[in-house]
Amino acid sequence: MAILQSPAGKKTAWTLVDIFVIVYALFPVLWILSLSLKSSETLADKSFFPTDISFEHYETIFSADVSLFIRPLINSIGISVIATLIAVVLGTMAAYAIARLEFPGKRALVGVSLLIAMFPQISLISPLFEMERALGLFDTWPGLILPFVTFALPLAIYTLSAFFREIPWELEKAAKMDGATPGQAFRKVIAPLAAPGVFTTAILVFIFCWNDFLFAISLTSTENARTVPAALAFFTGASQFETPTGSLSAAAVIITIPIIVFVLFFQRRIVAGLTSGAVKG
Amino acid sequence: MTLVGERRRAADVAVRRPKTAVHLGDGRAAFRYLLPAGVLLLAVLAYPLYQLVQISLYEYNQPQASGAAPLRFLGLDNYAELVADPKFWDVLAATVVFAAVCVIGSLVVGTALAVVASRARPVPRMLLFLAALGAWATPAMAGSYVWLFLFDADLGLVNEVLSGIGFSGMEGHAWLYDRYSTFAVVAAEIIWCSFPFVMVTMYAGIKGIPAEVVDAAQLDGASWWRIATRIILPMLRPLIVIATIQSIIWDFKVFTQIYVMTNGGGVAGRNLVLNVYAYQKAFAGEEYGMGAAIGVVMTVLLLMITVLYLRAQRKAGWAP
Numbered sequence: 334m335a336i337l338q339s340p341a342g343k344k345t346a347w348t349l350v351d352i353f354v355i356v357y358a359l360f361p362v363l364w365i366l367s368l369s370l371k372s373s374e375t376l377a378d379k380s381f382f383p384t385d386i387s388f389e390h391y392e393t394i395f396s397a398d399v400s401l402f403i404r405p406l407i408n409s410i411g412i413s414v415i416a417t418l419i420a421v422v423l424g425t426m427a428a429y430a431i432a433r434l435e436f437p438g439k440r441a442l443v444g445v446s447l448l449i450a451m452f453p454q455i456s457l458i459s460p461l462f463e464m465e466r467a468l469g470l471f472d473t474w475p476g477l478i479l480p481f482v483t484f485a486l487p488l489a490i491y492t493l494s495a496f497f498r499e500i501p502w503e504l505e506k507a508a509k510m511d512g513a514t515p516g517q518a519f520r521k522v523i524a525p526l527a528a529p530g531v532f533t534t535a536i537l538v539f540i541f542c543w544n545d546f547l548f549a550i551s552l553t554s555t556e557n558a559r560t561v562p563a564a565l566a567f568f569t570g571a572s573q574f575e576t577p578t579g580s581l582s583a584a585a586v587i588i589t590i591p592i593i594v595f596v597l598f599f600q601r602r603i604v605a606g607l608t609s610g611a612v613k614g
Numbered sequence: 615m616t617l618v619g620e621r622r623r624a625a626d627v628a629v630r631r632p633k634t635a636v637h638l639g640d641g642r643a644a645f646r647y648l649l650p651a652g653v654l655l656l657a658v659l660a661y662p663l664y665q666l667v668q669i670s671l672y673e674y675n676q677p678q679a680s681g682a683a684p685l686r687f688l689g690l691d692n693y694a695e696l697v698a699d700p701k702f703w704d705v706l707a708a709t710v711v712f713a714a715v716c717v718i719g720s721l722v723v724g725t726a727l728a729v730v731a732s733r734a735r736p737v738p739r740m741l742l743f744l745a746a747l748g749a750w751a752t753p754a755m756a757g758s759y760v761w762l763f764l765f766d767a768d769l770g771l772v773n774e775v776l777s778g779i780g781f782s783g784m785e786g787h788a789w790l791y792d793r794y795s796t797f798a799v800v801a802a803e804i805i806w807c808s809f810p811f812v813m814v815t816m817y818a819g820i821k822g823i824p825a826e827v828v829d830a831a832q833l834d835g836a837s838w839w840r841i842a843t844r845i846i847l848p849m850l851r852p853l854i855v856i857a858t859i860q861s862i863i864w865d866f867k868v869f870t871q872i873y874v875m876t877n878g879g880g881v882a883g884r885n886l887v888l889n890v891y892a893y894q895k896a897f898a899g900e901e902y903g904m905g906a907a908i909g910v911v912m913t914v915l916l917l918m919i920t921v922l923y924l925r926a927q928r929k930a931g932w933a934p
């Protein structure tokens with residue numbers, strides 16, 4: 334306690350806390366990066382830094398059969414991007430109605446959308462599985478896009494309506510009074526004000542789709558629509574009992590680093606999105 | 615901020631009030647804007663939900679799914695069997711305790727860090743946020759493997775560090791052989807990826823506390839501890855409630871981490887939580903009816919928590 338009394342001691346104490354936290358938060362990510370860069374021989378050497386940088390695990394996963402990693406990576410990107418676009422468009426329409434229009438049942442609607450966001454997705458796996466098999470959607474892109482959009486929609490609506498409520502909509506009217514056409518008023522006045530909210534929502538929805546594992550393992554069966562999180566479960570080691578640590582690390586790095594870079598780049602907006610009462614999923 | 619918002623809304627209402635015709639038009643326009651989202655939710659959520667309840671009332675196993683045996687209506691028998699099964703209660707208890715540990719862990723770590731961040735200078739604060747967001751953004755799948763490898767008996771750094779600082783017995787220690795230490799490792803991963811949400815929320819709350827209030831208390835000679843417990847915590851209470859319930863909802867639904875880190879629920883299912891249990895019953899065990907019954911039970915439990923959440927939010931004035 335005494336150390337906390339003097340200003341200098343206080344400063345050191347806070348710095349120590351800072352360092353500890355940053356290590357706790359960053360260490361695991363840095364470590365898997367290091368693991369992925371070790372060669373097979375030095376993989377178990379337990380040193381934090383790789384002694385010799387080797388890209389052999391990256392080569393392994395990219396040179397293996399396309400169905401192992403490349404195809405799932407393409408699926409992940411394609412499915413997440415399409416699902417995000419659809420969810421943001423539908424979410425924007427719904428959120429605009431909630432923020433701008435008066436209609437009966439509005440409050441209930443917001444409550445319902447939150448209930449859906451909290452819903453245990455696992456419950457719907459069996460019925461969805463049956464439904465998609467009957468409709469021929471099982472193991473296809475739309476078969477994953479549909480549930481992704483559905484479960485991301487409440488999140489999108491909720492975040493967007495929180496943002497839209499803060500937009501000074503009178504400006505639209507003012508622009509029209511000054512002679513702008515409705516189209517101009519929307520493009521020049523409202524769209525720039527709404528863009529940050531829409532963008533933040535898109536990031537949150539994309540992360541939700543990108544991270545999904547449950548739908549991906551239940552609603553796909555081949556490389557046709559399997560995404561990376563599900564594909565990792567099919568990585569095999571040299572023998573059945575060996576964990577393919579190196580390839581898993583390399584694949585984990587590939588799906589993690591872009592997201593982290595993205596999030597850090599837009600951190601201000603994401604923090605705003607999270608504190609608007611948004612949910613992660 | 616809120617004042618401006620209030621005024622703006624008041625102005626909005628004042629502009630629109632005079633004509634009821636506008637309201638009618640509003641309703642029709644709102645219907646058009648909400649229609650696409652509504653159709654999708656009905657098709658992918660409401661209909662499967664109806665099917666879920668239906669399946670849970672039947673004997674629906676592999677033979678019935680492949681059409682080899684006729685469907686048999688059981689009424690509530692699946693539920694009766696579930697309630698009579700000690701395994702279900704064991705898994706439910708494990709889920710509750712596990713979620714509680716994760717929730718408390720995320721709240722303590724997240725709140726402590728929010729306090730640290732609010733007192734830090736701009737550069738360390740930015741670093742704190744960047745590190746936290748990095749952990750938050752890591753996909754659950756990748757995070758699970760990272761922590762699995764960290765605690766790995768052969769190549770894990772944790773044993774290395776522990777034996778390095780004197781716990782020589784920890785060399786080669788197999789963390790994932792014991793039920794409780796396995797749960798602990800998974801909880802560490804979950805806290806790691808969920809504290810950032812609590813931290814960001816609490817930080818926003820702390821920043822919202824007027825500096826004059828804290829200054830006045832300091833002038834009156836209040837200790838740091840008293841300021842924290844008597845002023846800051848009560849003012850943060852609504853946010854703490856929201857972050858708590860939100861964390862309960864997430865941690866109750868944990869799937870990926872348990873599934874990946876314990877290889878589908880651990881040896882003999884000793885690391886199962888309700889979510890993974892329902893999945894195992896329905897997919898691996900091919901007891902679709904029973905899996906659906908567990909799903910219904912989970913849905914009801916989560917809906918109850920969510921209703922509490924909505925009420926807490928309304929109290930905090932956060933609901934749109």
